[in-house]
Amino acid sequence: MAPPPTIAQQLAAKQREISVAEFFERNRQILGFDNPQRSLLTTVKEATDNGLDACEEAGILPEILVEISKEGEDRVHVSVEDNGPGILRKEIPNVFARLLYGSRFHSNRQARGQQGIGISAAVLYANLTTARPAKITSKVEEEEAAHVLDLFIDTQKNQPRVASEDVVLWDRPHGTKIELVLKARYVRGRQSPYEYLRGTAIVNPHARIVLVEPDGTRVTFERATEECPPIAKETLPHPYGLELGELGYHLKGTKRPTCVEFLTKDLQGVSPRAAKEVLVAANLKASTPPGSVQGEAQERLLTALRGVPLVAPSADGLSPIGAMLIKRGLRNVLGEVRPDFFAPPVSRPAKVRGGFPFMVEVGLVYGGALPADQPIQILRFANRVPLLFQQGACAITNAISNMDWRRYGLDQKSGSGLPSGPALLLVHVASTKIPFTSEAKEAIAEDPEIDRELTLALQGAARHLRTHLSRRTRRDLASEKFAIILKILPKLAEKTSHLVGKPIPDLIPVITRIMDVVNVETSVTSAAEGVRVPVEITNYTPRARVLELFVELPAELLAHATLEPAPDGTEAALGRAWWTLPKLAPSGRTHVELRFPPRTDAEANDFDWYVAGIDEAHLLGADPLPGDWEVRLPRTIVEAAEAAAEEARAPGAGEEEVDYDAAESSASAAEDD
Amino acid sequence: MPRSRARAPPKTTDEDEPRVRADALQPTLALAEAIYDQLDAGEIPRMRLPLRTKQNLSFQARDGVWKLGRQLGTRSARKLDGALMLLRTFYLVDFINEMARDKKTSTLRELYYISEAWEEAKFHSEDESNLLIEDLEVLCTRLREDFRLHPEENGASVIGDLTIRERNRKGIVKTINCRDDVGDGGYSLPFNVEKEKIEFVSTKAKFVIAIECGGMVDRLAENGFDEEHEAILLHLKGQPARSTRRFLRRVTEELKLPVVVFTDGDPWSFRIYASVAYGAIKTAHLSSYLATPSAEFLGVTASDIENYNLPSDHLSEQDIRALQAELTDPRFGTPDWRAEIELMLKNGKKAEQQSLAKYGLNYVTEHYLPEKLTEMGIL
CATH class of the missing domain: 1.10.10.10 (Winged helix-like DNA-binding domain superfamily/Winged helix DNA-binding domain)
Known part of the structure; x- marks a missing residue:
């Protein structure tokens, strides 16, 4: 007779496998299907991310077509098509109709999706809410025709069920299309498919994304570059980031015959010498087969691995956007906003937290039609995926809020919190493992190392903004002075001469006293013959000036430039050139010109102009030469610079007087007749 | 007060x-x-x-x-x-x-x-x-x-027993009594009120009451206040024009009549009084010509609002800023004015002069003004 069932056996009898439908119901929120509006966004997002990942892996420039149409009162038909490599017939059911199935879960590199839940969850949601199958069309290049499958998920077994199947001709070399009918609602605006695709287009300027909205509106985000981003390499797991279970999984699955080989070849950052040290510390033999390391020995091994200095994880698994493409992406998508200023994007070097590399990139845009009296706009991205929810809980937002933006020219109450102003910040965190606040992957969790990098990157972008704003202030001041000398002064001279009945005096001495600057005016003009960058240097000071002009531009641009007159020195590798200018009398002027071949991608922001021989206060349109140039200046320039510095220090240079027209007049405007 | x-x-x-x-x-x-x-x-x-x-x-x-x-x-x-x-x-x-x-x-x-x-x-x-x-x-x-x-003709209007001689546009000299020879609108001051334009002939009035709002001037005239108390009513029309201030100056100087200023009880009215009595900031270069330092402020004062329990409004942010600005205005630097301004800030209330109508149309002429004027030693 069998013994009576133990407690454990009784409990086991009650346990059963929960169905994926139950799993889904319990996790709707973290899976992103908690309401009809969000369900549609999640569906679009998962399908688009899959398409982009597939294209990237195959080195194809992505074309994504998202079509959304209404089907009845609360139902929406969604179709997302990509031009990726296509999926083999036998893989289609598992990829789309089986939860937790994916090729990337165990790979150690940056990717959009990671767990293999996303798209199957969308299929499941569609099955559950409308009882309609997912229709998948996919064609690989090697085959003549496309497979079309109607799929359901068997919610009891978590297995795909193919409802019907066909082979059709498809006028594309390769690609995949998924069509779903689901209970959903389409809206535009915040947290909408539109916003998501726009964000995606910004950080994926190599993709062409088309959205057809239910009312027939067709929105196209054109690609801004023909270059695919470099494919993030698959890297080996680094011991610093390994959990015990994962170590066990790798020990069991490896084909390496010995522990020392496992350590040095299946893991990252373990040198033979470090491996030896680790094995000694773990009390294991070098020749032990990895599969036999079990239980407590695994724990000893992990502790030993963490106690030995190892080579830091490699950043090869990362796929940053890169400064150039951040700029292109922002420019491409924000064109209609016409910002005044695109700050040079900041791309921080990769750093490591735990066993995982990460890096932070920041782009900043200022001015134009961006609203000036509202909090700045923040575009958050994690591994090139826009984060649309939980802004307030995100480490990115916190890093922004904890900075004092008033120092950089934005409004901010009491120096913390979201700043206001006509600015937009793009922040991208890339990592092989991003710490999200929850499985919904909507916000990045606080982490001291990530926070440090975020702050440094934001400060870098903010410094560019400050420079831009101070240059703008000086430009405004200059245009005010030009208005005085060009329009007002001649009339004042004419009026007073007329009243006193005397000839109009020579105004140059007064003009140079009012301006009291050397003005460097540059522009960039593009024509069929080529791109011209004329520079005009005018001495609006009351003294003769001896000056040296410097330009710094991307080295590859300088390589194709013709300089007129020939520079007195260049440093091609650094993209630098300089001229000793002819002596300029008061109101004297001279010219320099840079010419480039037609269609050169050059803009005013690419050129930094510096002048030596005069102090900053008397310089407009250029900055004083930075100290780190280490250029040997001609004697005349050195002397001129010293004289100018002396002049600036001289007493009476900034004679303080109360400005009558700026003084606060009567206590109230309502006073007096 | x-x-x-x-x-x-x-x-x-x-x-x-x-x-x-x-x-x-x-x-x-x-x-x-x-x-x-x-x-x-x-x-x-x-x-x-x-x-x-x-x-x-x-x-x-x-x-x-x-x-x-x-x-x-x-x-x-x-x-x-x-x-x-x-x-x-x-x-x-x-x-x-x-x-x-x-x-x-x-x-x-x-x-x-x-x-x-x-x-x-x-x-x-x-x-x-x-x-x-x-x-x-x-x-x-x-x-x-x-x-x-x-300026355009925007001078004050005057009602009361004051006889003047005005040389009009055509150069004809007219003798006008500001009570008997004018309509309900009173005598309207021209922009030039200098001697070559206007001469004072005679008056039986004992004092001048300069009033901020037209409605209050009408109330006093309708109630016969000018005749009963031998007063000249002068409508300031808000911030008084130069000619109005110059006229008041001449009245006090040449006719030796005391002037009292009767306005709303709010920070802007304090400024009306200041520009009449002490000189306005914008025309401070002309103060010795335009200001009437003997002019006294009658009300409505911050304490009047309490004492007479007048219907009032809350001070707006602008009002509060105006009062605070007055605390740094040297013209309001006397202890009396500081106390008045601080009291208004503390109570947070302002009132119009016409709010006295709460107690009936005759209240202002039968109670409020006689009480205040007696207190000031004018009646």
Whole structure:
């Protein structure tokens, strides 16, 4: 007779496998299907991310077509098509109709999706809410025709069920299309498919994304570059980031015959010498087969691995956007906003937290039609995926809020919190493992190392903004002075001469006293013959000036430039050139010109102009030469610079007087007749 | 309740008092000469002017008024605003000289429109042109009338037993009693109230009551307050025009009549009183000519609002800022005024003079004014 069932056996009898439908119901929120509006966004997002990942892996420039149409009162038909490599017939059911199935879960590199839940969850949601199958069309290049499958998920077994199947001709070399009918609602605006695709287009300027909205509106985000981003390499797991279970999984699955080989070849950052040290510390033999390391020995091994200095994880698994493409992406998508200023994007070097590399990139845009009296706009991205929810809980937002933006020219109450102003910040965190606040992957969790990098990157972008704003202030001041000398002064001279009945005096001495600057005016003009960058240097000071002009531009641009007159020195590798200018009398002027071949991608922001021989206060349109140039200046320039510095220090240079027209007049405007 | 500075009306001295003079053009040309010489010498053109700010008010014990102090500001072509004002100054000087040649005069508003032809120097508001004219008054120690510029007829109206002799536009002299010879609107002051235009003949009145709002003037007239109490009613029409202030000054000086000011109980009304009694900031260069230092503030005071339990409004943010500004205004620097302003800030309430109608139409003439005037020693 069998013994009576133990407690454990009784409990086991009650346990059963929960169905994926139950799993889904319990996790709707973290899976992103908690309401009809969000369900549609999640569906679009998962399908688009899959398409982009597939294209990237195959080195194809992505074309994504998202079509959304209404089907009845609360139902929406969604179709997302990509031009990726296509999926083999036998893989289609598992990829789309089986939860937790994916090729990337165990790979150690940056990717959009990671767990293999996303798209199957969308299929499941569609099955559950409308009882309609997912229709998948996919064609690989090697085959003549496309497979079309109607799929359901068997919610009891978590297995795909193919409802019907066909082979059709498809006028594309390769690609995949998924069509779903689901209970959903389409809206535009915040947290909408539109916003998501726009964000995606910004950080994926190599993709062409088309959205057809239910009312027939067709929105196209054109690609801004023909270059695919470099494919993030698959890297080996680094011991610093390994959990015990994962170590066990790798020990069991490896084909390496010995522990020392496992350590040095299946893991990252373990040198033979470090491996030896680790094995000694773990009390294991070098020749032990990895599969036999079990239980407590695994724990000893992990502790030993963490106690030995190892080579830091490699950043090869990362796929940053890169400064150039951040700029292109922002420019491409924000064109209609016409910002005044695109700050040079900041791309921080990769750093490591735990066993995982990460890096932070920041782009900043200022001015134009961006609203000036509202909090700045923040575009958050994690591994090139826009984060649309939980802004307030995100480490990115916190890093922004904890900075004092008033120092950089934005409004901010009491120096913390979201700043206001006509600015937009793009922040991208890339990592092989991003710490999200929850499985919904909507916000990045606080982490001291990530926070440090975020702050440094934001400060870098903010410094560019400050420079831009101070240059703008000086430009405004200059245009005010030009208005005085060009329009007002001649009339004042004419009026007073007329009243006193005397000839109009020579105004140059007064003009140079009012301006009291050397003005460097540059522009960039593009024509069929080529791109011209004329520079005009005018001495609006009351003294003769001896000056040296410097330009710094991307080295590859300088390589194709013709300089007129020939520079007195260049440093091609650094993209630098300089001229000793002819002596300029008061109101004297001279010219320099840079010419480039037609269609050169050059803009005013690419050129930094510096002048030596005069102090900053008397310089407009250029900055004083930075100290780190280490250029040997001609004697005349050195002397001129010293004289100018002396002049600036001289007493009476900034004679303080109360400005009558700026003084606060009567206590109230309502006073007096 | 606060009492204003009670002082004997001072005599104005001749050298202080700008009078309409024929030689107004010469100083304007001297200004042009100065700027021309600076330009010719290669200097940045500039002018120095006394600052017309509350910080630059200084009390003249001799006259009992607040006048411009010694702080100077510079209007320089180094700055766009300064350069524009300098250019405007000479468009204006040119215009004044032209008018003198053509024997024309212009209203302030007309001048504003004349400047349409001055291109970048044109005025953007009438405030701007009025300020520049005042600058020119200060620089040349002349009155705007000397420059052939005058305001539109916006003077006060007067009701009461006062007989004057006015020389009208056609040069005919009319004798007018401001109670018996006028309609319900009263006698309307012209912009020029100097002796050559208006002479006082006689009056039986014992005092002048200057009132902020027209409705209150009508109430007093309808209730026969002027006859019963032998008062002259004067409608200030909000911030009083120069001619109104000059008229009050002459009434106190020549007829030896006390003046009381009766306004709403709010920070703006305090300023109306200050410009009548102490001199206005913008025209501080003319205080000894325009201000009536013996004028007393009757109400409505902050304590009246409490004592008479008047219907009131909460102070707006603007009101509070105005009161706080008054605390740093030297004209309100007396303990009485500080107490009054602080009380209003503390209570957070303001009231209109017509709120006295809460107790009936006769309350103001039968109770409030007799009580206040008795307290002030006028009745």
